[in-house]
Amino acid sequence: MKKIKEVVGAKPWVGWLLYLFTIVIVFLIGLLGSSIIERRNEATYIQQNLKPIADWEPRNEVWGENFPREFETYASTIDTTFASKHGGAKKIDMLERYPDLVILWAGYAFSRDYNQGRGHYNAIRDLRNTLRTDVPQPATCYACKSTDVPRVMNDIGAAQFYKTPFKEMGGEIANAIGCQDCHDPKTMNLRITRPALVEAFERQGKDVSNSTHQEMRTLVCAQCHVEYYFKGKEEKYLTFPWDKGFTVEDIEQYYDSVKHVDFVNTLSRTPVIKAQHPDYEVFKMGIHSERGLSCPDCHMPYKSSGGVKFTDHKIQSPLNNLSSACQVCHRESENDLLKNVYDRQDKVLELSEIATRSLVKAHIEAKTAWENGATEELMKPVLELIRKAQWRWDFVAASHGGSFHAPLECARILGNSIERSEQARVLLAEILGKLNVKQPIQYPDVSTKEKAQVYIGLDMKKMKEDKKVFLETVVPAWDKQAAERHDKMDESYKK
Numbered sequence: 001m002k003k004i005k006e007v008v009g010a011k012p013w014v015g016w017l018l019y020l021f022t023i024v025i026v027f028l029i030g031l032l033g034s035s036i037i038e039r040r041n042e043a044t045y046i047q048q049n050l051k052p053i054a055d056w057e058p059r060n061e062v063w064g065e066n067f068p069r070e071f072e073t074y075a076s077t078i079d080t081t082f083a084s085k086h087g088g089a090k091k092i093d094m095l096e097r098y099p100d101l102v103i104l105w106a107g108y109a110f111s112r113d114y115n116q117g118r119g120h121y122n123a124i125r126d127l128r129n130t131l132r133t134d135v136p137q138p139a140t141c142y143a144c145k146s147t148d149v150p151r152v153m154n155d156i157g158a159a160q161f162y163k164t165p166f167k168e169m170g171g172e173i174a175n176a177i178g179c180q181d182c183h184d185p186k187t188m189n190l191r192i193t194r195p196a197l198v199e200a201f202e203r204q205g206k207d208v209s210n211s212t213h214q215e216m217r218t219l220v221c222a223q224c225h226v227e228y229y230f231k232g233k234e235e236k237y238l239t240f241p242w243d244k245g246f247t248v249e250d251i252e253q254y255y256d257s258v259k260h261v262d263f264v265n266t267l268s269r270t271p272v273i274k275a276q277h278p279d280y281e282v283f284k285m286g287i288h289s290e291r292g293l294s295c296p297d298c299h300m301p302y303k304s305s306g307g308v309k310f311t312d313h314k315i316q317s318p319l320n321n322l323s324s325a326c327q328v329c330h331r332e333s334e335n336d337l338l339k340n341v342y343d344r345q346d347k348v349l350e351l352s353e354i355a356t357r358s359l360v361k362a363h364i365e366a367k368t369a370w371e372n373g374a375t376e377e378l379m380k381p382v383l384e385l386i387r388k389a390q391w392r393w394d395f396v397a398a399s400h401g402g403s404f405h406a407p408l409e410c411a412r413i414l415g416n417s418i419e420r421s422e423q424a425r426v427l428l429a430e431i432l433g434k435l436n437v438k439q440p441i442q443y444p445d446v447s448t449k450e451k452a453q454v455y456i457g458l459d460m461k462k463m464k465e466d467k468k469v470f471l472e473t474v475v476p477a478w479d480k481q482a483a484e485r486h487d488k489m490d491e492s493y494k495k
Contacts, residue, residue, distance in 0.1 A: 053066070054492075057180060058180055059486065060147065074179075077122075077315060082317065092116040102449060103455075104356070104360065104390060105274075108262070119316065128475055139168070140237075145173070148175050149161070150180055162236045163235050163236050163237075190213070194238075196223070196240050197222060197240065203242075204242065217296045241260075247285070267364060268386060269366070270387050275397070277399060278395055279401065286406035286407075296311060301324040319341060322338070348407050351411055355393040358425070363386065366382060368441050369431050374435060378434075392413045396417075
């Protein structure tokens, strides 16, 4: 203290500096205290003025009355204008962009129609519009598309829900993905509303209820963004094939053990495993998962409004929100970050296109072999290789963002896919030689979606006409049923 007085006495400006420094510190402490009090008061106000929400309330706008900021950002997922180099929210006809897919999925509904997934707000509309649901499907197809699903499962049970025909459930399923899917209406805590995830972990001896909050922030996404299949010819029970692990080889081993086949390719007669969207599985193999991040850290970053910090529910590509999604951790410029992402995606997609071309040739060469008298004994090892190759290619291709989530793992998987499809082609060359077929064979022109669909025998004109009738007659009746049900909910709510 004596030394300070001596310094101040010798240099009066030091005293003024200490005085000003003290004022600044007190001012900042006051701001912090004011912010804390403001947020506590707002939290208290919100708690005191919350309207009760029914246990299985499916309407997101009802939840939005209590949480307008979250609802407003969620509702903005209806926006489909953003497009990145390889994805985004904009509608993309993937069969038009990649016609070879039609050949790989010959005999499966995906060869009819496959568009890039858009924002969650569009889930029901897109599900009704797709030509894939014109094929007889179970209600299991709705499992991840609507907040009505937990409500209906609570009423009739999951098993009954799954085995009900898709179109019989149309009037019950009207509200798109939203609040109910992830939150408890009483506490707003994150919760799992789809039994398939809980059951999958139980078979591994794990209890999801013991998960940390950070783990739950990913698990609520993993209810839907995963690989799955419909178990049982009649039951169509939604099942996650994780019993042996999460890797592409682990899941393949599980599928082989239960002799699962999604469809038989009508050209090569290969019993194919169709990957769905193994986003969770691929994410677990990447660097962001290793560093402890969750899905919302990048796809739903925090946002501030009026001094209130909340989770941005505009679930979207981080590339449309680099400052909040990426630059919180990464200090590089937006241009550098975009380049980092695209460099990885470009290289994985280059491998994916090589794998695709190899598989297309394998399917067509197998078709030629069958047409020239190949036997099942000769073709068995070929079909096994094509099945393995296509499963690996599809595991990467179907994973949203997999080329960035885990580019090294995706590159490894695609390398294995190419190896197996080329092994199949070597065997096919030997078989075609034995059958005295002139090689190289003549490949058809499948350079456009339309040409490829004609080649595999699809009558797209009739399918589109049938869909138009369905949208103009059946869907309005479903909407009327939903409106009547909502009115009854409101009456019950008032009572």
